[in-house]
Structure formats: structure tokens, C-alpha cells
Amino acid sequence: MCSHQSWVTWRIFPSHKAHFEAFKRAQVLPLLKKPDMDKNELANYRPISNLVTISKVLERLALNRLRPQILESPLYSELQSAYRKGHSTETALLHMPNRVYAAVDSKRAAFLVALHISAAFDTIRHSLLLSRLETDYGVDSTVLSWLESYLTGRHQFVKLGRHSSASSPCTAGVPQGFVLEPLLFTDYVAPIGRVTESFNIGYHQFADDTQLFVAVDTPDTLTSLIRMTEFSNAVQRWILENDLLLNGSKS
Numbered sequence: 001m002c003s004h005q006s007w008v009t010w011r012i013f014p015s016h017k018a019h020f021e022a023f024k025r026a027q028v029l030p031l032l033k034k035p036d037m038d039k040n041e042l043a044n045y046r047p048i049s050n051l052v053t054i055s056k057v058l059e060r061l062a063l064n065r066l067r068p069q070i071l072e073s074p075l076y077s078e079l080q081s082a083y084r085k086g087h088s089t090e091t092a093l094l095h096m097p098n099r100v101y102a103a104v105d106s107k108r109a110a111f112l113v114a115l116h117i118s119a120a121f122d123t124i125r126h127s128l129l130l131s132r133l134e135t136d137y138g139v140d141s142t143v144l145s146w147l148e149s150y151l152t153g154r155h156q157f158v159k160l161g162r163h164s165s166a167s168s169p170c171t172a173g174v175p176q177g178f179v180l181e182p183l184l185f186t187d188y189v190a191p192i193g194r195v196t197e198s199f200n201i202g203y204h205q206f207a208d209d210t211q212l213f214v215a216v217d218t219p220d221t222l223t224s225l226i227r228m229t230e231f232s233n234a235v236q237r238w239i240l241e242n243d244l245l246l247n248g249s250k251s
Contacts, residue, residue: 023055025167026156026177049156049177059179062146066139067183075136076186077193082207083182092206096213099202103215111224113212113232117239118247120208121185122173125243126151129174129188137187150180172243182207188242195238199231210235 026049037044070076071084081092096112103110130148133139139147154170174181185207192210196203202213212232216224239246 021153022052023058024154026051026154026170028156028158030158030160047158047176051178056179059150062150063179063183066143066180069139070133070137070183070187073137075190075194077190077205079193079203080186080190080205082205083186089206092204095204096211099213099215106215108215108217109221109224111214111216111228113228114251115210115212115232115235115239116247116250117189117208117210118245118250120189120244121176121181123243123245124173124185124188126172128242129184132187132191136190189244192235192238195234196231199227199234201228201231 029048029050030045031048032039033044033046079095081087081089081095100110100112126148129151130144133147134144151174155167156170157167158165174184186205189205189208189210192205193203196212200214202215204211204213212228212235214224214228236246
């Protein structure tokens with residue numbers, strides 16, 4: 001268990017709440033996802049949240065404590081290739097094509113479904129994330145209270161050049177640019193792997209992308225297509241029930 005005895009205690013500016021509020025106020029910088037994209041299309045921008053330096057130092061300390069416990073948990077997805085040492089886009093690209101090629105070599109049909117979650121980091125339900133951290137990964141006591149404080153009470157504003165928007169509260173999500181964001185997001189979507197168990201379907205995850213795979217003998221094609229459809233629908237239901245949304249143009 002990740003208890004208060006093994007946690008870092010921070011006592012920075014103990015009598016000045018305003019300092020802590022400043023740690024939770026993000027300046028959002030919209031950056032084009034690709035240089036050649038249309039600058040007038042808002043969907044082409046990625047919102048990067050900039051924080052004061054000391055808050056990122058504290059996040060790094062927290063990450064060093066949390067990551068070993070979470071990644072070693074049997075409930076963390078073994079087939080998540082993002083944000084893990086020894087895992088990358090390379091392992092993701094090797095895993096699924098290898099299974100497809102193996103199916104083709106054995107003269108079997110290969111079915112692959114690709115699912116992409118839209119604005120995934122922005123819609124995470126804080127209460128559900130905290131509950132998952134406690135029940136699935138044993139994060140409790142002072143650590144859980146710290147994470148609740150870390151996630152809630154945040155505000156953000158957009159700044160472009162000399163112009164700034166009004167500040168607005170962040171009631172959901174883990175904004176892009178935070179140190180803890182990748183680990184918390186992959187914790188949140190890890191149960192997708194468990195949804196596969198009752199369907200005997202292969203899968204692989206890379207951040208907010210999930211690939212579903214099944215290899216079948218030709219006589220069983222229709223049965224396998226039905227099973228893949230039922231499984232795909234089950235995953236989509238899980239995504240909706242967890243306040244996430246599929247990107248139809250990329251799935």
C-alpha cells in the first residue's frame with residue numbers, strides 16, 4: 001500500500017494558501033498539432049497547460065513515488081505501450097503487425113478494429129479516477145488525499161501574445177502538460193484490457209488509442225465478425241460510461 005509513511009511530506013509556505021492556489025492555475029497555450037494544419041480550425045490545436053516551475057518539481061517527486069507501485073500492479077494493462085520504460089511506439093508497431101502477419105502466414109483471416117478517444121485527457125472524471133487509484137492500485141491515506149487536492153480546485157486561462165482570457169475552473173480531466181498526466185490517464189483506461197477477457201479478443205493500447213484484433217479460420221469468419229462486433233460495442237459502452245468519447249473520424 002502507498003501509505004503516508006512512505007510518502008514525501010511537503011511543507012512549503014504552510015500559512016499562505018495563495019501560494020498553493022498559484023500552483024493550480026495553468027496558462028493554456030494552444031499549439032497547432034502539425035505546422036501545415038488550418039490555423040482557423042480550433043480542433044487543430046493542442047492545449048498545453050503551463051504551470052509554475054515549483055509545482056512541476058512537486059509533481060516529479062510524486063511521480064517517482066507513484067509510478068513503481070502502479071506499474072507493478074497486476075491490474076495495470078500489460079499491453080499499454082505509452083509512458084513506460086522499455087515500451088514505446090516501436091513496441092506498439094511491432095506487436096499488432098506481428099500478429100497480423102502470423103495470421104496471414106497460417107492462412108487465417110485477420111480482423112483489426114482501431115479505436116481513438118477524442119480529447120481523452122480533458123474528460124476524465126476525478127472521483128472515478130481517485131476511486132480507481134484506491135481500489136485497483138492501493139493508493140490510500142495521505143497519498144490519496146494529496147492526489148484529490150492535486151486534481152481539484154484547478155483553474156486555467158488562455159494566453160495568446162499580450163491577450164489573456166478570463167480564468168475558468170477545471171472540473172474534469174488531467175490537462176496536457178502536467179507531469180502526472182500520462183500516468184493518471186493510463187491508470188484510468190487500463191480496465192479496457194479487462195473487458196477483453198470474456199471475449200477472447202487480442203488488444204493493444206497506446207495512450208488513447210486501442211486496437212482490437214482476432215485471427216480466425218475461414219469457415220468461422222461470420223461467427224468471429226459477430227464476436228468482434230459485440231466486443232467492439234462493449235468497449236465503446238465502457239468508454240461512454242467512463243465519460244470518454246470515441247473520435248469517429250479516427251476510429
